Amino acid sequence: MSSYKSDIEIARESTMQPIGEIGEKLGIPYEALMPFGHTKAKVSQGFIESVKDNKQGKLILVTAISPTPAGEGKTTTTVGLGDGLNRIGKKATICIREPSLGPCFGMKGGAAGGGHAQVVPMEDINLHFTGDFHAIGAAHNLLSALIDNHIHWENKSGLDPRRITWRRVVDMNDRALRNINVGLGGPFNGTPRESGFDITVASEIMAIFCLATDLDDLSRRIGNIVVGYTRDMTPVRAREINAEGAMTVLLKDAFMPNLVQTLENNPAFIHGGPFANIAHGCNSVIATTTALKIADYVVTEAGFGADLGAEKFFDIKCRKAGLEPAAVVLVATARALKMHGGVAKTDLNTENVEAITSGCKNLGRHIDNLSKYGVPVTVAINRFVTDSDAELQAIQAFCEARGVQAFNCEHWEKGGAGTEALAHHIAEVADSGASKFELLYNDEMSLWDKAEHIAKTLYGADEIIADNKVRKQFAQFEQDGYGHFPVCMAKTQYSFSTDPSLMGAPSGHAVPIREVRLSAGAEFIVVVCGDIMTMPGLPRVPSADHIHLNEQGQIDGLF
Known part of the structure; x- marks a missing residue:
């Protein structure tokens, strides 16, 4: 059977x-x-x-x-x-x-x-x-290499190595890569700084790739990526290091x-x-x-x-x-x-x-x-x-x-x-023709109000909470011209709350916002609620343990 x-x-x-x-x-x-x-x-x-x-x-x-x-x-x-x-x-x-x-x-x-x-x-x-994922990872990591190369030579943009927000990616679960140091080994190997890897599906390039309407739009969005900031917190974009052309070429097919x-x-x-x-x-x-x-x-x-x-x-x-x-x-x-x-x-x-x-x-x-x-x-x-x-x-x-x-x-x-x-x-x-589709919120609402509206309307929460630093970041993004962006809520998938153990339909809870991230190319603001992992690790017994080629040369163990 x-x-x-x-x-x-x-x-x-x-x-x-x-x-x-x-x-x-x-x-x-x-x-x-x-x-x-x-x-x-x-x-x-x-x-x-x-x-x-x-x-x-x-x-x-x-x-x-x-x-x-x-x-x-x-x-x-x-x-x-x-x-x-x-x-x-x-x-x-x-x-x-x-x-x-x-x-x-x-x-x-x-x-x-x-x-x-x-x-x-x-x-x-x-x-x-x-x-496709290899191409997306290559385009992402090309930008990473161009950033470090930009700093190594003249750094005309004034990009502060301590304020680079762009990491590297690999399409694999590998917890050992979450936090790394790059540029070690002397001046010929670049500027030492802390960095890390995310899994490829968490890359902003992936989000851009899936929202772009054509190759011109893809290139435009890539150019808008904010890769970091100068000492006075001026954003530096991918186009300022001439990255979007080569990255789009890698993604063309x-x-x-x-x-x-x-x-x-x-x-x-x-x-x-x-x-x-x-x-x-x-x-x-x-x-x-x-x-x-x-x-x-x-x-x-x-x-x-x-x-x-x-x-x-x-x-x-x-x-x-x-x-x-x-x-x-x-x-x-x-x-x-x-x-x-x-x-x-x-x-x-x-x-x-x-x-x-x-x-x-x-x-x-x-x-x-x-x-x-x-x-x-x-x-x-x-x-x-x-x-x-x-x-x-x-x-x-x-x-x-x-x-x-x-x-x-x-x-x-x-x-x-x-x-x-x-x-x-x-x-x-x-x-x-029964569908009368309408969005949950309009573009003109403030970023904070958008996040709060989602939490109250869909999650059954009483409030969203955040420290002063996060609140200032909301305001800064609006000041920088991103207030019309939709918000992308990042929370556990297992619960309407941010506590994965609260199953069913919890109500009356608070949704704590840990940080907010700008995805200027994808054109949304990521609102991180609770602990969200962008580089998963392997379980004690990973599926890889059971995947192999059988005697007929066929793949077994994949499900």
Whole structure:
């Protein structure tokens, strides 16, 4: 039975179509593709330009309740819904993020869906894919090298080595690189200073890459990056050290969206992968906007739970790209809701309707939050084989009481056939024009008020708190002309609060702001609440321990 097979085994048994045939389903001629083998390709800039005046398709967001170790299956549901829409005769595609190597070899594993709702070739997508992340890391580190070279020679900008804010990146979990010293070994090796590494997905280049609308916009945003300050705190930008041209060259090919396919041979765009904490956690704008011009329905996802992912999708990505979603799918599982209801992970296979009912507080908060954006909400219950009928009925009853339809989905086991009912409903909602999308706040609000509004409106907090230094930084960013930027809230994904142990739907808490960071190229302000890690470490037993080539030369252990 397929339920006993691993994701990679299911993916390996699939029959993939040549990528040219996948492109044809969206009207992409083969000459507009840059193939990477037989099953992956990039879509040319020329083709993207040629479809800009096409009619716009309907955009559907898939988000989720607050994540738990039990898993929610947001990417799996995105893939399953895309397959379901194609199965009922709709011209649909999906847009998701590229996985990072760090989590693949760390604890989380891959991010290509699961079961019979996957994108393939699974091994390639989860590993080097088309080299986009390598290009982004190279562009980021080129800027790092140019900064140190600029200081080594004449330092015409007056950049203070003690006030450089730009670090280096590598796409791997490596705690030993969080804090380092560079420039040691005498004057021929540069100016000694403290620095460090972040993981590539936390790079501002990644956020810029995923928000830029074309190569000119990409270059402009790179030039706007603030890399540090002079002694009198004047910002120094990347363009002042002539970095944007060479960096854009490194990103030119990577900037073209990647086209692959699902297990059911439906088209899928996988492009970009910004952190869902320190950045906005969505796939690239250019992939999404291109997909909307060549498909009638585009299913996309945003990172983590709706309080982070959906909020940033709406208030950052949609705001900047002028997108208007037609429907939202909120993914929940009985297992996760039991955890939000106080059940330990070891006891999740035991029926517990009472815990489900208690845990639905988290689901209810997310439903209420999403309704504030004016986009119709539908709940997708990602069904596990251990879920009882009574538990699923409890979730559906809770949703019905709130006027929201909930669908039991079995895409993990059945692929698109397991989401047919959901697909019919979502297509109907998207076509109805019922969405009256509006942003949570306007550009004119102060940065402090934006952060406070999110915390009070979506997190259930009573207040945000910060010391005087942080408050002055808010004011300084406004004085420097960045007050119109949206805020990118960086907090734990496991709770509406900043305490990951407070599950369910906590209210009345304070949200402490530890620092604020400027992402001048990405054009948002990062508001760091609590401890946020931009360079993860490996767990005691990393996934890398189990990944190897088998006797047939195939990859085993990747999930």
